[in-house]
Amino acid sequence: MRSVFLIALCVLALALAAPPQEKGIIINLDNGELCLNSLQCKSSCCLRSSGVSLARCAPQSAENEECSKKSLYGTYYRCTCESGLKCEGDLSIGGSITNTNFGICRDPKSS
Secondary structure: OHHHHHHHHHHHHHHHHOOHHHOOOOOOEOOOOEOOOHHHEOOOOEEOOOOOOOOEEOOOEOOOOEEEOOOOOOOEOOOOEOOOOEEEOOOOHHHHHHOOOEEEEEOOOOO
8 A cells, every 4th residue: 555655646746747748647636537626737627417427527617608616526517717706606514515506607707
């Protein structure tokens, strides 16, 4: 078990030490690539269509599109909003656990 952890730690260290243009195996993934957590994606959104589907990096939600509030798990059924937009919708503890806190991306500066 220790050797598996040590190997995983070495692979992660190598990925983080690589020049930015060579990253993309574990972190800094493009849209469409398989992911486990949103931290791995350039877009900061690891999206899955159902609870049993594979998650892939996806673009963030644009204005007037459905969005998710922050998730406890790092994967979403709807992506978070693009920079400068706010996901307007109800936030609940149950929705955070079941990943169903959906809303609509709105520009907070518009009336």
